[in-house]
Amino acid sequence: MVGAAVNGREEVLARLRAARGAQPREPAEVPRDYRPAGATVDLDLLVDRLTDYRATVHRCAEPEVPGVVDAVLGGRRIVIPPALPRRWLPASVTAVTDDNLTTEEIAATDGVVTAAAVAVAETGTIVLDGAPDQGRRVITLLPDVHLCVLRAEQVVAGVPDAVARLDPRRPLTWISGPSATSDIELNRVEGVHGPRNLHVVLLAP
Amino acid sequence: MSRTFLGMPATAPRGVGHLRGEEPFPAAARRGLADPQLRRNLGHATTTIRAKSGAVIGELPDWQALRAAGSAIKADVLARLPELLEQLEAAVTAAGGTVHWAADAVEANRIVTDLVAATGSDRVIKVKSMATQEIGLNEALEAAGIAAVETDLAELIVQLGEDRPSHILVPAIHRNRAEIREIFLRAMPGVDPSLTDDPPALAAAARRFLRETFLATRVAVSGVNFAVAETGTLAVVESEGNGRMCLTLPETLITVMGVEKVVPTWRDLEVFLQLLPRASTGERMNPYTSMWTGVTPGDGPQAFHLVLLDNGRSAVLADEVGRQALHCIRCSACLNVCPVYERTGGHAYGSVYPGPIGAVLSPQLTGVEDNASLPYASTLCGACYDACPVKINIPELLVHLRDQVPHPRSEAAAMAAAAYVMDRPALYAAAQRAARLSRLAGRRGRGLPPPLSGWTIGRDLPQPPPRTFREWWAQR
Amino acid sequence: MRIALFVTCLADTLFPAAAEATVRLLERLGHQVVFPPEQTCCGQMHVNTGYSAQALPLVRRHVRTFEPYDVVVAPSGSCVGSVRHQHPAVARGAGDERLAERAEAVAGRTYELSEFLVDVLGVTDVGAYYPHRVTYHPTCHSLRMLRVADRPLRLLREVRGLDLVELPQAEQCCGFGGTFAVKNADTSTAMLADKLRHVLSTGADVCTAGDASCLMHIGGGLSRLRTGVRTVHLAEILAATERDGTTGRTGRTAVRA
Numbered sequence: 001m002v003g004a005a006v007n008g009r010e011e012v013l014a015r016l017r018a019a020r021g022a023q024p025r026e027p028a029e030v031p032r033d034y035r036p037a038g039a040t041v042d043l044d045l046l047v048d049r050l051t052d053y054r055a056t057v058h059r060c061a062e063p064e065v066p067g068v069v070d071a072v073l074g075g076r077r078i079v080i081p082p083a084l085p086r087r088w089l090p091a092s093v094t095a096v097t098d099d100n101l102t103t104e105e106i107a108a109t110d111g112v113v114t115a116a117a118v119a120v121a122e123t124g125t126i127v128l129d130g131a132p133d134q135g136r137r138v139i140t141l142l143p144d145v146h147l148c149v150l151r152a153e154q155v156v157a158g159v160p161d162a163v164a165r166l167d168p169r170r171p172l173t174w175i176s177g178p179s180a181t182s183d184i185e186l187n188r189v190e191g192v193h194g195p196r197n198l199h200v201v202l203l204a205p
Numbered sequence: 206m207s208r209t210f211l212g213m214p215a216t217a218p219r220g221v222g223h224l225r226g227e228e229p230f231p232a233a234a235r236r237g238l239a240d241p242q243l244r245r246n247l248g249h250a251t252t253t254i255r256a257k258s259g260a261v262i263g264e265l266p267d268w269q270a271l272r273a274a275g276s277a278i279k280a281d282v283l284a285r286l287p288e289l290l291e292q293l294e295a296a297v298t299a300a301g302g303t304v305h306w307a308a309d310a311v312e313a314n315r316i317v318t319d320l321v322a323a324t325g326s327d328r329v330i331k332v333k334s335m336a337t338q339e340i341g342l343n344e345a346l347e348a349a350g351i352a353a354v355e356t357d358l359a360e361l362i363v364q365l366g367e368d369r370p371s372h373i374l375v376p377a378i379h380r381n382r383a384e385i386r387e388i389f390l391r392a393m394p395g396v397d398p399s400l401t402d403d404p405p406a407l408a409a410a411a412r413r414f415l416r417e418t419f420l421a422t423r424v425a426v427s428g429v430n431f432a433v434a435e436t437g438t439l440a441v442v443e444s445e446g447n448g449r450m451c452l453t454l455p456e457t458l459i460t461v462m463g464v465e466k467v468v469p470t471w472r473d474l475e476v477f478l479q480l481l482p483r484a485s486t487g488e489r490m491n492p493y494t495s496m497w498t499g500v501t502p503g504d505g506p507q508a509f510h511l512v513l514l515d516n517g518r519s520a521v522l523a524d525e526v527g528r529q530a531l532h533c534i535r536c537s538a539c540l541n542v543c544p545v546y547e548r549t550g551g552h553a554y555g556s557v558y559p560g561p562i563g564a565v566l567s568p569q570l571t572g573v574e575d576n577a578s579l580p581y582a583s584t585l586c587g588a589c590y591d592a593c594p595v596k597i598n599i600p601e602l603l604v605h606l607r608d609q610v611p612h613p614r615s616e617a618a619a620m621a622a623a624a625y626v627m628d629r630p631a632l633y634a635a636a637q638r639a640a641r642l643s644r645l646a647g648r649r650g651r652g653l654p655p656p657l658s659g660w661t662i663g664r665d666l667p668q669p670p671p672r673t674f675r676e677w678w679a680q681r
Numbered sequence: 682m683r684i685a686l687f688v689t690c691l692a693d694t695l696f697p698a699a700a701e702a703t704v705r706l707l708e709r710l711g712h713q714v715v716f717p718p719e720q721t722c723c724g725q726m727h728v729n730t731g732y733s734a735q736a737l738p739l740v741r742r743h744v745r746t747f748e749p750y751d752v753v754v755a756p757s758g759s760c761v762g763s764v765r766h767q768h769p770a771v772a773r774g775a776g777d778e779r780l781a782e783r784a785e786a787v788a789g790r791t792y793e794l795s796e797f798l799v800d801v802l803g804v805t806d807v808g809a810y811y812p813h814r815v816t817y818h819p820t821c822h823s824l825r826m827l828r829v830a831d832r833p834l835r836l837l838r839e840v841r842g843l844d845l846v847e848l849p850q851a852e853q854c855c856g857f858g859g860t861f862a863v864k865n866a867d868t869s870t871a872m873l874a875d876k877l878r879h880v881l882s883t884g885a886d887v888c889t890a891g892d893a894s895c896l897m898h899i900g901g902g903l904s905r906l907r908t909g910v911r912t913v914h915l916a917e918i919l920a921a922t923e924r925d926g927t928t929g930r931t932g933r934t935a936v937r938a
Contacts, residue, residue: 008306008316014212015308015519016287016464024288027469028281033270034476049489100503103420103454123490136504137453137495141446160475168438168471169300171501174478174494179446182486183359183375184382184404186250186257192358192408193415194446194493231865238871544854548871582865584858584872585729587825604767607731608774620727624735627690627721628742637694659866663873664901667695674688674697678704678716 037164039157042121046155047202049124053177054190055198062203065149066090069113072147072199076110079143081135084113088149098139106138111145112195117172118162119155119200124177126150126200127162129170137171146175146195152205215309216572217517222310222341224517224571226555229578237550246381247547254541257487264489265479274476276596279532282467283522289434289467290513296437300499302509309516310340316512317342317426317459318349324457324508326351326424332441332451333357334428335373335535336461336514338557339570342426353426354418356447358411365392371551371559373537374485379550382407408445415447425451425506429462430534431477432511435470438498439511442481444491452495458506463514465531477534480594485536517570526605530566532595537562539589539599545582554579561589565602573609580606637673682712682802685750687791689760689893690722692914696893699914703756703794706807706920710798719746724771725763730860733771740768744783752801753791756916758823758891761793766826793823794916795832795891805835810923812842816885817915818876818899820892821854833891833915840918846883850875857898873902881908891915 047057058068070090077094079101089095096109115133119126126148128134140146156162166172179194190196217224226233237243262268282289294304307313317337321329329346331337331353343353355364362377363370366388370376377385386402393414400410427448431440439460441448452458468477482491500509522528540546540560551559556567556576564583568576580603583589589599612620626632660666672680684707692700704714723743724736743764747753755761765788772781798804817837823829837845856862856872876899880888886909890896893914900912 008308008312011211011308012306012464012513012515012519013287013290015214015515016290016522018212019214019519019523020284020286025284028277028284030274030277030281030473031270032274032476034267034274034479035270037475053488053492107416107420120490125490130501130504137449138505141449141453159479160472163472163475163478168433168436168496169498171498171504172494172496173449174490174496176488176490176492178492179444180492181358181408181445182254182488183357183362183377183445184385184407185246186253186375186378186486187404188486188488189404189408191405192412192445192447193356193419193450231867234865234868238867244871544856544872545865545868549868580731581861582868584821584854584856584861584869586821586854586858588821588852588854591825601766601770604729604731604733607729608733610731612731616730617732620730620732620735624724624727624732624739627724628738630719630721633721640694659863659869660901662866663870663905664862664898665904666901667897670695670697672697674693674700675716675718677697677701678718 035158035160037158037161041155041157043152043155043202046119046121046124049121050177050200053124055124055177055200058199058201059204060201065201068201069093069147073111073113073145078111078113079106079109079139080113081133081139083132084115085133088113098135103138103142107142109143111147112139112143113147113149114140116148116150116154118165119150120159120162121155122158125162126175127166128173128175129166137173140173141194144195145197145199147199147201149201149203151203214519214523215517216520217570218309218311219575221314222339222516223557224339224567225575230553230555230582231578233555234549234553237553238548242381243379243550244548246379247550250375250378251541251547254487258484258538258541261483261487261489265483271476271479272594272596275480275594276532278468278473278476279595281469282465283528283531285469286464286467286522289469290464292434293432293437293467296435297499297511300437302437302499302511305510305512307512307514307516313340313461313512313514313516314342314345317461318345318351320457320459320510321346321351321424322349324424326422328352328354328422329424329426330354330356330418330422330451330455332425332427332443332448333360333376334426334461335557336428336463337426338370340461340514340516342461354422356415356419356451358408358445361411361415362388365389369552370557372540373535373558373560419450419454423455424457424459425455427451427458427460429460429466430481431474432462432467433471433474434467436498438471438496440474440494440496442491442494444486444493446493449493449495452497453505455506457508459510459512461512461514464518481534481536484538484592484594520572521566521569524569527569527602529597530562530569530602532597533562533566534595536594538592538594542588542592544586544588545584554582561599562597565599565606568606573606574611577610580610634673634675640669682752683750684712684714685747685753686714686716687720687747687753687755687760688716689755689757691893691897692756695897696914699756699893699916702914702916702920703754706916707754709920710802710804710807717746723760723763725760725767726859728763728767728771733774736771737775740771740784741780743768744780744787747787747791748783751790753787754794754797755791756794756891756914757893758793758820758827758829759894761791762822762826764788764791793827793829793891795829795836796827798836799832806839807836807919809840809919809921810842811840811918811921813887814844814846814885815887815889815918816846816848816880816883817851818848818855818888818890818895819851820890820895823891824852829891836915836919837889843918846885848883849879855895855899857895859894862898873898877902877906880910885910887911887913889913889915889918
C-alpha cells in the first residue's frame with residue numbers, strides 16, 4: 001500500500017504537472033475571430049428554426065396567450081411554476097402550482113406552461129434558468145406537453161449572445177425542439193424521454 | 206502490470222476497463238468486413254450524418270474561426286491543466302459539490318462504488334458516458350451488487366442485445382431498425398408484441414420501458430461534456446431527455462469526468478456549443494443541454510460528486526505531439542468520415558474509442574505496445590483532420606505513434622535495407638534493374654510471399670516497364 | 682524557366698511514362714527540365730510506416746539534391762506532401778533545426794504538377810489532345826495535404842477531345858495508404874472494391890489521377906477484374922497531342938489491363 005501515503009488528489013496533480021512541465025503558464029490569447037454577440041435579432045429565423053425541429057410556434061399578442069393555451073391544453077391538468085403570470089391561463093385548464101410537488105404528482109399532469117430566460121434565433125433554442133416563472137427543472141421534463149411563452153426581447157441572435165446573458169450559477173436547460181433521438185440509423189426521431197410536444201408562444205414585440 | 210512511479214505520468218492499468226482489444230485490428234476488422242448487413246447499416250448511417258453535418262456546418266460563415274478558437278482553447282487547457290482543475294475543484298466545492306480525484310480506472314470505480322453503496326441504493330441510472338465505459342464502471346458496480354441501467358436509447362439497444370458499442374455518439378450504429386425491433390421483442394420486459402420497426406414506435410417503447418426506472422432510482426451516474434473552471438459549471442449535451450432525467454430526478458448525482466474536459470471560462474462554451482452539435486449529430490443544436498453548478502437548493506440532486514479521472518491522460522499529456530488527442534470533444538465526426546471505420550465498424554478497434562480518434566487515443570492511454578496495430582488502422586487519407594471541429598491533426602498523430610510502435614524484426618530489416626540502398630544512387634539504380642529482371646513475384650505478383658501477398662488478394666502488380674525513367678533520361 | 686524534376690521513386694522505377702510525360706509537357710510549354718541524378722526517394726514510406734530515423738538520411742539527400750534549384754516539380758501529390766509536411770518534422774524530430782529550415786526552403790519551391798501549371802505558369806490549356814472518356818480520382822494527399830482542389834479538373838477540361846465524367850464519391854480514399862494496403866489488406870481491398878465500382882459506373886475508359894501510387898492500386902484492381910478500363914497519369918494526358926500520335930496508347934501507359 002505504497003500509494004496510500006499519497007492521496008488521489010496529490011497523485012493526479014503531480015502526474016499532470018510532471019507531464020505538462022512544472023512551470024505554470026499564463027492564460028493563452030485565444031483567437032476569437034468568429035461572429036461575436038450583438039447581431040440583429042431575426043424573429044422569423046427563430047420561428048423557422050423552431051419549426052424545423054418540430055416545435056409548434058404561435059405568434060400572438062400577450063392578451064391572446066390564454067386562447068393559445070386553451071387550444072393546446074384546454075380541459076387538461078397542467079403544472080405551473082410559482083410565479084407564472086396567471087393572466088396567461090384560460091379557465092379551461094386545471095393548473096397545479098409546483099409547490100414542491102412529488103415527481104409522481106408532476107408526472108401525472110398532462111402539460112406544463114412556463115416562461116423562458118433566453119432564446120437563440122440561429123439555433124432555435126430556448127433556455128430555461130429556473131427563475132420563478134420557469135420553475136424547477138423537473139416540471140418541464142415529465143409532462144408530455146411543454147408550452148413556453150417567450151417575449152420578443154428575450155430572443156438573441158446567436159449562441160454567444162445567450163452565453164453572455166445567462167448566469168452559469170443557475171441550473172440551465174437548453175431546449176431545441178422536443179425530445180429526440182438520432183440513435184436509429186442516425187435519423188432524427190422526435191419524442192423519447194422528455195416532452196414529446198413543444199409549443200412556443202412568441203409574443204409580439 | 207507495468208511499474209508506475211508516484212507522481213509520474215502513467216498509462217491506464219491493464220485488467221480493468223475497455224481500452225484494449227483482444228486481437229489486432231486487421232484480424233478484428235475481418236469480421237466487420239465479412240458482414241454485409243453491418244456494411245450496409247454503416248454505409249447508410251455515415252452517409253446520412255455526413256450530409257446533415259455538412260449542411261448545418263455550411264450555414265455558419267465562421268466555422269473555420271470557431272474551429273481555430275476551439276483548438277486554441279483546448280491547447281490552453283492542456284498547458285494549464287493542473288491549475289484549472291484546482292480552480293474547478295474550488296468552484297464546485299464552493300457550490301456545494303464534492304470533488305474526488307482518481308488516478309486510474311481502479312480508483313475511480315472504487316470511489317463511485319463506495320459513493321453508491323453509501324446511499325444504500327442497489328441500482329443507478331446512467332446517462333451515456335465514454336469515461337465510465339472506458340473504466341468498466343458497470344462491471345465494477347455489478348461486482349458490488351449494484352445494477353447499472355443505461356438510459357440512452359442506443360446504449361439500451363446495446364445492453365439488451367448483449368452487444369458492444371461500436372460508435373462514440375451512436376453506440377448501436379451497427380444495428381438497423383429491423384434488428385432493433387428484434388432485440389426489443391426478445392429482451393425488453395413487457396414490450397408490446399405488435400411493435401413495428403418504425404423508429405418513433407421503437408423510441409416510444411424505450412420511453413415506456415424506462416419511465417418507472419427513472420422515477421424510482423435514487424442515484425445517477427453521468428459523464429460530462431464540459432466543465433467550466435471559473436464557475437464550476439458542468440454541461441451535458443444530449444438528445445433524448447434521458448440525461449435530464451438522470452441529472453434532475455435522483456437524490457444523488459455522481460459525475461465521472463476525464464481531466465481534459467475542463468475549459469477555462471464560461472464564455473468558452475459559446476465556442477463549443479456551436480462546434481459540438483453541428484459536428485456530431487449534424488444539428489444546429491442538440492435537443493437538450495443541461496448545465497449545473499454544484500447543488501441548487503430545492504432543484505435537482507441535493508448531493509453532487511465529481512470524480513476527476515486521469516487513467517492514462519497524464520501519459521498522453523506528457524507527449525508534446527500526442528497531447529492534441531486530448532482536445533477531443535467526442536463528437537465522432539472523424540468516425541463518420543473515415544473510409545476505414547465505414548467498412549470495419551467500431552468493434553474492430555477493440556477500445557471504447559473507435560475510429561480515427563480511437564486509433565490515436567487508445568494507444569496513448571494504454572501505451573502503444575498494448576494497442577500496436579491501431580496506429581496502422583488508417584490510410585492517412587486526412588478526412589478526419591478536415592472534419593475535426595477542434596483541428597486534431599490525426600494523420601500526424603498516427604505517423605507519430607507508428608514511430609513508437611515496436612516493429613516486427615523482418616519489417617525493420619527490410620526498411621533499413623531499403624533506406625541504405627536509397628541513400629546510394631548507384632546501388633539504387635542497380636536495385637531498380639534487378640527488380641525488373643528478376644520478376645520474382647511471378648505473373649502480376651501472385652507469387653509474392655507474405656506479408657506482401659496481401660497486395661494480390663484483389664489487385665495485380667504492375668508489369669515492370671522496359672526501362673526506368675533514369676535510363677530513359679540517360680539515353681536522351 | 683529551369684525546372685528540376687523530382688521524379689519520385691515510384692514513377693522512376695515502375696511508371697516512367699508519367700515522368701517522361703512530365704518532361705515532354707514542360708518542355709513543350711517552353712521550359713528547361715533538368716534531372717538531378719542523385720535523387721532517389723523522399724522517404725515517405727519510411728516515415729509513414731514508423732521509421733522516421735531511417736528516413737532522415739533520405740530527407741538530407743533530398744534537401745541536398747534539390748537545394749540548388751529555384752523550382753522543383755513532381756508528378757505526385759503524395760510525395761510533394763511528404764516534402765512539405767514531413768521533411769521539416771523529420772529533421773526537427775532528429776534535433777537538426779538547420780536541416781529543418783533548409784527542408785522548409787526546398788519545400789517552398791516544390792510543386793505538384795497541376796499546382797505548378799495553374800499557379801506558377803498560369804496555364805490551364807496546355808495544348809493537349811486526348812480523345813477518351815476520362816474520370817478523375819482526386820487522390821487524398823493532393824486533395825487534403827496539398828489542397829490542389831479543382832486544378833487538375835481545370836486542366837482536364839481544356840484537353841481537346843476529352844470527355845470528362847464525374848466520379849461518384851470521388852473524395853473517398855481508394856484504400857492504398859502505402860503499407861496499409863499490405864498490413865490491412867482486407868480493409869484496403871474493401872475500399873478498393875467501392876472505388877472500382879464507382880469508376881466502372883462512369884463508363885469511362887480511362888481513370889486518371891495525379892499520383893502513380895493510387896493509380897497502381899486502382900489499376901491493379903481494374904486489371905484483376907479484367908475490366909478493360911485503364912489508369913493513366915494526369916501528366917500523360919496533358920502531354921498527349923494530335924501530332925505525337927500518342928492518343929493515350931503509348932507503348933506503355935501506367936497500369937493497364
